[in-house]
Amino acid sequence: MMNNRENLLIVSSSPHLHNGNSVAKAMRDVLIALIPALIASLYFFGWAAAKVIITCILAAVLSEAVAQKIMKREVTIDDGSAVVTGLLLAFCLPSTLPLWMAAIGAVVAIIIGKQMFGGLGNNIFNPALIGRAVLLASWPVAMTSWVAPLDGVTTATPLGMLKQGVIAEQLPSLWNLFIGNVGGSLGETSAVALILGGIYLLYKGHIDWRIPFSYLGTVFVFTLIVGFVIGEGLWYPLFHLLSGGLLLGAFFMATDWVTSPITKKGKIIFGIGCGLLTVIIRLMGGYPEGVCYSILLMNMITPLIDRYTKARVFGGVSKHA
Amino acid sequence: MNTSTFRGGIHLPGYKESTQGLPIIPANIPDKVYLPVSQHIGAPCTPLVEVGTEVKKGQKIAAGKGFVTSPIYASVSGKVVAIEKRQHPGGNFVDCIIIENDGKEEWAETVKPNPHPEKLSPEEIRNIVFEAGIVGLGGATFPTHVKFAPVEGKKAEYIILNGVECEPYITADHRLMLEKADRVVAGLRYIMKCTDCQQGIIAIEENKPDAIALMEKVVAAEPNIRVQVLKEKYPQGSEKHLIYACTQREVPVGGLPLDVGVIVNNVGTAVAIADAVELGIPLIERVVTLSGDGIKNPANYLVRLGTLFSDLIEQSGGFTEEIEKIIAGGLMMGKAVYSADVPVTKGSSGIVVLKKTSRKKVRETNCVRCGKCIEACPLFLEPTTITKLAKRGLWEEAEKNNAMSCIECGSCVFVCPARIPLVQYARRAKQAIGAARAAAKAKANANNNGGKK
Numbered sequence: 159m160m161n162n163r164e165n166l167l168i169v170s171s172s173p174h175l176h177n178g179n180s181v182a183k184a185m186r187d188v189l190i191a192l193i194p195a196l197i198a199s200l201y202f203f204g205w206a207a208a209k210v211i212i213t214c215i216l217a218a219v220l221s222e223a224v225a226q227k228i229m230k231r232e233v234t235i236d237d238g239s240a241v242v243t244g245l246l247l248a249f250c251l252p253s254t255l256p257l258w259m260a261a262i263g264a265v266v267a268i269i270i271g272k273q274m275f276g277g278l279g280n281n282i283f284n285p286a287l288i289g290r291a292v293l294l295a296s297w298p299v300a301m302t303s304w305v306a307p308l309d310g311v312t313t314a315t316p317l318g319m320l321k322q323g324v325i326a327e328q329l330p331s332l333w334n335l336f337i338g339n340v341g342g343s344l345g346e347t348s349a350v351a352l353i354l355g356g357i358y359l360l361y362k363g364h365i366d367w368r369i370p371f372s373y374l375g376t377v378f379v380f381t382l383i384v385g386f387v388i389g390e391g392l393w394y395p396l397f398h399l400l401s402g403g404l405l406l407g408a409f410f411m412a413t414d415w416v417t418s419p420i421t422k423k424g425k426i427i428f429g430i431g432c433g434l435l436t437v438i439i440r441l442m443g444g445y446p447e448g449v450c451y452s453i454l455l456m457n458m459i460t461p462l463i464d465r466y467t468k469a470r471v472f473g474g475v476s477k478h479a
Numbered sequence: 480m481n482t483s484t485f486r487g488g489i490h491l492p493g494y495k496e497s498t499q500g501l502p503i504i505p506a507n508i509p510d511k512v513y514l515p516v517s518q519h520i521g522a523p524c525t526p527l528v529e530v531g532t533e534v535k536k537g538q539k540i541a542a543g544k545g546f547v548t549s550p551i552y553a554s555v556s557g558k559v560v561a562i563e564k565r566q567h568p569g570g571n572f573v574d575c576i577i578i579e580n581d582g583k584e585e586w587a588e589t590v591k592p593n594p595h596p597e598k599l600s601p602e603e604i605r606n607i608v609f610e611a612g613i614v615g616l617g618g619a620t621f622p623t624h625v626k627f628a629p630v631e632g633k634k635a636e637y638i639i640l641n642g643v644e645c646e647p648y649i650t651a652d653h654r655l656m657l658e659k660a661d662r663v664v665a666g667l668r669y670i671m672k673c674t675d676c677q678q679g680i681i682a683i684e685e686n687k688p689d690a691i692a693l694m695e696k697v698v699a700a701e702p703n704i705r706v707q708v709l710k711e712k713y714p715q716g717s718e719k720h721l722i723y724a725c726t727q728r729e730v731p732v733g734g735l736p737l738d739v740g741v742i743v744n745n746v747g748t749a750v751a752i753a754d755a756v757e758l759g760i761p762l763i764e765r766v767v768t769l770s771g772d773g774i775k776n777p778a779n780y781l782v783r784l785g786t787l788f789s790d791l792i793e794q795s796g797g798f799t800e801e802i803e804k805i806i807a808g809g810l811m812m813g814k815a816v817y818s819a820d821v822p823v824t825k826g827s828s829g830i831v832v833l834k835k836t837s838r839k840k841v842r843e844t845n846c847v848r849c850g851k852c853i854e855a856c857p858l859f860l861e862p863t864t865i866t867k868l869a870k871r872g873l874w875e876e877a878e879k880n881n882a883m884s885c886i887e888c889g890s891c892v893f894v895c896p897a898r899i900p901l902v903q904y905a906r907r908a909k910q911a912i913g914a915a916r917a918a919a920k921a922k923a924n925a926n927n928n929g930g931k932k
Contacts, residue, residue: 168803169570169817171903173889174833175491175647175810179896180841184849237844279845279897366850420850420863469859471881472487473719474732 181278184364184415185238191355191362192245192410198338198348202307203253207344211248213257217264218244225273239278243267246286246410249345250403250450251293252304259297263289283457284417287450294450304341313341316401317446332393335400346403356409365413368425369432373408374399376433384441404436407449417457424460424467431456482685484710485720487857489890491713491811493686494647497777498770503654505781506767507794510580512554512785513565513822514540515573519614520621521547526576532559537761538587539612540576549622549825550612554763554783557581568788568807568821569814575822578785589759596669596757601627604673604756611755612762612825617641617652617716617745618808620826623752626742627673635676636740639725640667640749642683642690643709643716646809649829651766652746654779656683656690659750660697666749667704669756674742679704680725681746686711713811714888718743720857732884747828767823769795773802773832782823788830789819804833811889844897852891852901858884862891866904874915877908885909 199207222240226233244264251260267289275281294301306313314322316330318341330340338348346352359365378395385394398404412418412432419428432452439448517523524541534540534553541551557580565575593599599607609624640663644652656663667679681698683691685708698704707725709715719730721743728739736743744752747766754760763784770777775796782791788805792798806813807821809829823830852862860881868877885905892901 167805167815167817169815170804171900171906172806172813172815172887173811173892173902174804174806174813174815174831175889175893176895176898177489177893179851179894180898181844181847181896182841184896234844277845279847364849366854415847415849418848420848420853420861422850422853425850468861468880469853471732471860471884472723472858473729473734473884474881 181239182237185242187359187362187364188242188410189238189245191358192249192345194351194354195249195345195348195406196245198351199249199253199344202338202347203305203344204310206253206310209257210251210253210255210260210344211245213260214248214251214264215241215244217261218247218268221265221268222273225269226277229273231277234278237278240268243272243285243289245345246406247289249406250286250290250343252301253344254303254305255293255300259293259300263293266292279416281416282460283454284411284414287411287454290450291454306341307339307347315342315446316340316397317440320397320401321440321446326390326393329397332396332400335397340401342401343403346406349400349405352405352409356405359409359413365409366422366425368422369413369418369429370408372426372429373412373432373436374404376430377404377437380433380437384437398437398440402440402447403449407432407436407453411449412453412456417460419460419463419467421464421467421469423469424463427463427467428456428460431459482708482710483724484712484715485723485857487855487859487890488712488714488720489855489893490711491645491647491893493711494770495650495653495686498648498650498768498779499653499687501650501654501777501779503658503766503779503781506783506786506791508555508580508584508783509786509790511560512578512580512783513787514551514554514576514578514785515565515567515822515824516541516551516576517567517573518551518620518784518824518826519549520619521545521549523573524548524551526562526574528559528576530559530561533557534559534578535585535587537590537763539589539761546628547622547625549614550610550761551576552612552761552763553578553587554785555580556583556585566817566821568816568824568827570817590761591759593757593759599672599756601673601675604669607755608673608752610761611751613748613751613755614762614825615745616747616751616765616825616828618812618826618828619718620824623744623748626737626744627670630737633737634740635674635737635742636678637726637742638667638670638674638676638679639707639721639741639743640679640681640746641716641718641721641743642681642687642694642746643721644687645684645711645713645716646811646813646829648770648831649768649809650770650779651768651828653687653690655747655750655766656687657693660693662750662753663694663746664697664701664704665757666751666753669752670742670744670749671703676742677703680707681705682707682709682721682725684709684711684715713890714857714886717857717886717888719886732881762825765823765825765827767791767827768829769832770829771806771832771834773798773800773834775799782827784824785822787820787822788816791823791830792819792832798832799834801835802832803835806831806833811893812887841898843899846897846899849896851894851896855890855894857888857890858886860885862901862905863899865908866899866901869904869908872911874908874911878912882908883912
């Protein structure tokens with residue numbers, strides 16, 4: 159019986175057991191983790207948000223399929239990574255952005271940010287952030303026109319107000335920042351929704367705690383010190399933690415597998431670097447927010463970080479490679 | 480419970496429920512046994528018999544040259560009917576001595592109990608271990624007497640008996656500890672005497688509380704022997720990680736356990752040593768767990784070496800349904816065999832039969848740099864980096880990334896979402912680096928000899 163051709167045994171390299179995880183499953187879990195923020199964005203910004211989100215996802219998936227077809231590569235849109243990129247990009251756009259701009263952002267994210275580097279796994283920069291950076295450079299006005307949640311009147315973001323020197327009493331309350339009832343990019347405003355998603359990813363083991371904790375911790379400590387120097391209280395660092403794209407960036411973008419360091423030590427350095435750059439840009443840069451650029455800058459030195467943070471081999475002495 | 484462990488590693492499903500409660504039963508003694516001349520690490524043996532030679536059970540039928548080798552004994556009495564190349568569970572074709580069983584079960588005259596085992600000197604014990612053909616029965620099959628040989632300037636402070644058995648499905652050592660606890664301890668005492676070692680440790684994973692309790696009872700009166708309970712984590716049974724968990728000492732890269740004053744033996748090896756020293760019985764049988772979701776009646780068998788996998792599968796009632804893999808050893812480090820017509824050898828701790836899965840095979844993708852392999856690697860390596868270098872044939876770079884330290888435990892592959900066969904690439908890198916090192920050594924030797932002329 160064993161020698162029938164139909165009944166040949168499978169002979170493969172050990173191990174013969176797998177935990178069942180796959181890239182597609184991980185992407186699915188990232189999408190699940192983004193559901194609270196998605197609901198918040200739809201609640202606060204309504205149909206306008208839905209249209210931007212749908213546009214970005216469709217443009218991302220379509221451009222990935224077309225690019226792979228043209229390059230005669232296997233079409234891998236079923237792994238869900240393009241959907242994640244499209245959704246994350248939409249989350250860092252204003253709900254009022256013209257849809258054709260949103261679509262261009264998604265196409266740039268996938269084609270330039272990802273496929274031109276060789277597809278998933280080979281890109282150096284976070285694709286969604288590349289899309290956002292290109293949009294911000296190309297249409298700065300459209301990209302920084304914000305509306306208030308629910309009523310849709312023009313407003314500024316909390317960080318924008320802070321930069322303009324609005325006094326503390328007139329800034330949005332920490333509670334509104336926490337639930338997301340403030341102006342800003344459509345998926346970044348609700349801190350509680352993003353934290354829930356982040357906890358889910360940590361629980362599922364898809365992201366390492368080192369990056370978000372070192373990132374958020376650095377921002378907290380840095381702004382705590384700054385707040386102390388300029389005579390503000392504990393609200394000041396909390397305001398920085400809960401506002402802007404920090405939580406979205408710390409849990410969903412800085413933790414991007416492909417573009418962050420693979421070593422344990424490297425992840426901490428990466429998070430601290432992101433935190434320092436974010437605060438420096440927020441306090442001293444031309445823009446009120448610095449999450450996008452700080453992560454892109456740290457993406458750039460990720461190979462370097464990996465190289466100098468190799469762990470010592472078990473039974474060996476520590477040394478640099 | 481005070482448990483210890485190592486850094487890295489993974490948590491595996493045990494799958495041990497189906498056999499851990501089943502006593503070891505004797506496997507049917509087959510009509511023919513197939514004994515490969517190489518069942519150990521080191522020099523293969525040369526047959527001492529010819530086709531037609533009548534042999535008795537326990538008679539030496541093959542022996543090798545040099546120090547790192549281990550002789551082979553007839554596991555049944557009968558007649559040698561063929562010596563031919565046959566498939567080894569490892570996959571390659573090896574000379575096999577095939578003995579037709581005459582059913583008489585006659586022992587060779589050389590097999591006789593030792594009247595005064597307590598009077599044996601360390602050298603005598605070591606020689607008995609060598610002569611009995613004993614190798615590491617956990618699966619590594621390294622000749623045991625070599626570990627016991629004194630090394631200038633190094634002393635064994637601890638003998639650790641490995642009763643961890645961290646591979647899923649396998650329960651052979653677990654059952655052995657339950658059923659032959661006193662023989663395990665007897666073997667340990669001979670090892671300690673042989674190596675002039677004062678401290679013995681029996682290391683057991685916390686998932687075997689019955690074995691831990693029994694062993695603790697048996698060693699209660701032994702001041703120099705203790706039981707060490709270890710966390711349930713894979714690969715806790717790896718020699719280096721076992722040593723670390725028990726002593727917090729790291730075996731240096733490229734070094735041996737004795738470099739940190741430790742010798743590790745499997746609990747099954749200890750029982751074989753006790754049998755050889757006291758009863759004069761060479762290694763002709765071992766405990767094998769036959770399990771997996773594709774086998775009808777999983778069991779723990781006491782098996783004569785040379786019994787075919789297919790004989791055991793038949794005794795267990797055959798397959799449950801269509802199967803896709805038969806694995807010699809465990810799921811994590813065992814080898815998938817081409818056919819069930821391969822013999823049980825000294826290193827066969829288990830046979831796992833897996834039924835066909837309906838699950839779709841997930842395709843291998845690019846590395847997505849998640850870092851899970853690094854988190855899992857108990858050697859603190861970067862499996863993905865080694866793989867990327869191996870794919871490009873950059874062997875020197877792979878060597879700098881410590882590819883040679885890989886123990887092929889498979890933890891990285893288990894967690895890889897991109898489904899990359901990282902171990903296969905690491906193995907390829909190790910082969911290439913090993914070949915390059917051998918070539919460099921040969922060249923250096925040639926130059927030295929040239930200089931002398």
